[in-house]
Amino acid sequence: MQVLIVEEDRRLSELWTGYLTRAGHAVDSRADAESAIEALSERTYDIIVLDLVLSEGSALAVADYAEVRHPGVRVIFVTNTRFFSDGSIFALSANACAFLPTHMPPEDLAAMVEHHGAAH
Known part of the structure; x- marks a missing residue:
């Protein structure tokens, strides 16, 4: 499965990338909206893990x-x-499939990636 992670916290991005790679996924990681959009213009992904609050650019623009x-x-x-803990993100983004805290166990993120990415 092709996964794009958009997360500016390098340690968190590396943790997720390592975990998903070991689970057999091909993972690209970007730290801001501009480079994420560039990646999306060059490649097709099955699923995107996207930090809602980016200091460089808009996560909603990426979505x-x-x-x-x-x-x-x-x-x-x-x-x-x-922010958006009321679930309103699902009304703002047509392709939103989950809304999770960044400090979840990486195996939980992997399960969500596998579940929602497989549908693509």
Whole structure:
């Protein structure tokens, strides 16, 4: 499965990348919206793990671009804030499939990636 991780916390991104790679997935990692959109313009992904709060660019712009460029690609939003904790992210992003805290166990993220990515 082809996975794109968009997370500016390098340690967290490396943890997720390592875990998903060991689980057999091909993983690309980007730290900001611009490089994520560039990756999406060059390659097709089965699923995107996207930090909702990026200091460089808009996560919603990345999700929107992904939906236009690759219809049907699913996005797992992650965050370390309570922003959108009411579930409104699902009304704002047509391709949102999950909303998780960034500090979840990596095996939980892997299970979500496998579940939602397989549907793609």
